[in-house]
Amino acid sequence: MTKLIRLRFMFAIFCLFVSHNSQAQTKEFYLTLENHVFTPSELKIPANKKVKLIIFNKDKVAEEFDSFDLNREKVLFPKRKSTIFIGPLKPGNYEYFGEYYPNSARGVIIVEVNYVN
Amino acid sequence: MLINTVILFIKDLLPIFVLLCLVSTCITPNRVPHEKLVYVCFSSVVGIFAKFYYLPMMGELFDGMGIEVIKTLELVLVYFCLLIGCSSLLTQNMIAAHQSNLTIVGLVIFTVINASEFIIFLDSYLANSQSIRDVVAGLSIGLGICLSFSALLYFSLHWFIKKEFFTLLYVVWALFLSGQISQVVNLLQQVDIIKSSGALWDSTKLVKDSSEYGHLLKTLFGYEAGPSLEFIMLYTASLLLFIVTFFIKSSKKQHYDIDRV
Numbered sequence: 001m002t003k004l005i006r007l008r009f010m011f012a013i014f015c016l017f018v019s020h021n022s023q024a025q026t027k028e029f030y031l032t033l034e035n036h037v038f039t040p041s042e043l044k045i046p047a048n049k050k051v052k053l054i055i056f057n058k059d060k061v062a063e064e065f066d067s068f069d070l071n072r073e074k075v076l077f078p079k080r081k082s083t084i085f086i087g088p089l090k091p092g093n094y095e096y097f098g099e100y101y102p103n104s105a106r107g108v109i110i111v112e113v114n115y116v117n
Numbered sequence: 118m119l120i121n122t123v124i125l126f127i128k129d130l131l132p133i134f135v136l137l138c139l140v141s142t143c144i145t146p147n148r149v150p151h152e153k154l155v156y157v158c159f160s161s162v163v164g165i166f167a168k169f170y171y172l173p174m175m176g177e178l179f180d181g182m183g184i185e186v187i188k189t190l191e192l193v194l195v196y197f198c199l200l201i202g203c204s205s206l207l208t209q210n211m212i213a214a215h216q217s218n219l220t221i222v223g224l225v226i227f228t229v230i231n232a233s234e235f236i237i238f239l240d241s242y243l244a245n246s247q248s249i250r251d252v253v254a255g256l257s258i259g260l261g262i263c264l265s266f267s268a269l270l271y272f273s274l275h276w277f278i279k280k281e282f283f284t285l286l287y288v289v290w291a292l293f294l295s296g297q298i299s300q301v302v303n304l305l306q307q308v309d310i311i312k313s314s315g316a317l318w319d320s321t322k323l324v325k326d327s328s329e330y331g332h333l334l335k336t337l338f339g340y341e342a343g344p345s346l347e348f349i350m351l352y353t354a355s356l357l358l359f360i361v362t363f364f365i366k367s368s369k370k371q372h373y374d375i376d377r378v
Contacts, residue, residue: 026309050313061241068326071343072307075184075237076175083181085309100241103122 026052026085033076034058036101042108046115050087057082063105067096070109087111118248122255124332129235133228134267135293136199142274143206143286144220157221157228164229169236182308188300191226196298196355198223200362203290206283207366217241267299292369293357296339316343358362358373 029051031038036059045051057063057076065074065084074099076082089111098105163373168175175183200221205212212220242252277286321342324330334340341348 050309052309054371062237063237063241063242068342071303071341071345073303074307075172075176075234077176078175080176080180082176085313087313088315090315099125100121100238 026050028052028054031055031107032058033063033098033105034064036098036104038096038098038105041106042110044110044115045087045089046113047091047111047113048088050085053084055082056080057083057106061100063101064099065096066099067094067109069094070096072096073099075079118242118251119255121257122242122252122312123259125235126143126256127237128332129238130259131266132297133231134263135270136224136227138267138270138274139203140220140224142278143290144202144212144217144273147348152173153217153221154210157225160225161228161232164225165232165236168229168233169240169284172233172237178313182310185304185308185332188230189304191230192298192301195223195227195230195374196294198226199290199294200358203287203294204366205291206287206361207363207370208221249258284363287359291356292338292358295352295359296335296337298355299339299352302345306345306347310326314346317346317349319343327362 001050009037027046027049028041029045031043031053033055043053055065055074057078061080062078063076065072065076065082068072070089071083072086074082074084077108086109091111091113094109094111096109098109126271136219172184173189177183179186202212202216202223206214239252242248253350274289302311306313320344322344324334324340326335326340326342331342339352344352
């Protein structure tokens with residue numbers, strides 16, 4: 001009996017931290033990296049919602065998507081798509097950059113309360 | 118390009134230098150045989166290039182979450198291997214064979230994780246032949262900074278060992294490994310395996326994540342200007358595990374000392 005309670009408790013803790021799988025409802029946004037430049041350089045997303053960011057690296061070399069504001073870091077392999085989940089975020093501007101070519105590969109994610117699709 | 122090479126060198130490779138200092142001062146001296154160090158170097162080099170080669174394919178696994186999932190498993194493995202390895206500090210006995218082997222496994226995996234990321238960057242830069250001179254200069258400066266910092270750290274740790282401040286060294290290990298294991302939270306939040314909550318506080322005004330101090334503190338004990346609740350919980354759990362190990366090992370040492378008397 002005690003074992004059962006312990007298992008239930010562990011499962012409850014697990015559920016508390018493991019993300020609810022609501023990918024169908026998660027809105028998708030797209031970024032493209034070409035010639036070490038992210039387009040669009042300004043991406044608007046809704047506030048307080050988790051979103052899926054799909055980045056397509058069209059360059060021949062790898063790049064690393066990095067953002068101290070978003071706390072995200074991901075290697076973008078050449079000619080491949082990579083996915084990152086961000087949010088829920090408060091309204092504001094969140095900068096990101098390509099770690100290998102930070103002078104050209106830069107952009108900002110604008111989180112808006114009154115986001116219009 | 119020069120400055121960027123220096124920054125990435127420090128960001129990716131300084132943690133390896135710090136771990137090497139910790140292992141060479143606290144675990145290696147007359148405990149890990151020198152022949153094993155040759156295996157460490159050989160398996161690290163093979164591991165780095167194998168991971169670099171297979172990383173794009175690994176990224177496609179688990180519905181595009183491969184890199185994060187594999188890095189998480191690697192970091193967890195490194196954490197437990199080195200936790201068991203560094204616990205020999207508390208007993209000050211000869212390191213057991215399994216502890217020595219686990220330390221080596223932890224060291225190799227940790228080197229592979231960090232160095233393979235740096236090789237990806239080098240590969241990307243060296244594709245542009247015009248930047249080779251800048252890259253070489255950046256690598257030299259980065260290596261110089263890492264070696265200087267390592268020398269300073271090595272002699273400080275050595276001094277602590279001489280003064281028999283073993284508990285303090287154990288705290289250094291605990292903070293370093295907790296900082297490394299806590300990265301797991303950001304990795305899993307990035308691919309939506311763990312819930313992403315907002316930052317608990319913001320200490321950007323004090324030390325920015327992007328600053329030199331921010332990078333250094335992140336390497337030493339996993340500093341983050343805006344940590345999430347999940348990050349803090351994992352960090353605390355990791356420290357608790359170190360405390361539990363501390364008490365278990367200390368009580369074992371007491372029994373051992375009493376038996377010897």
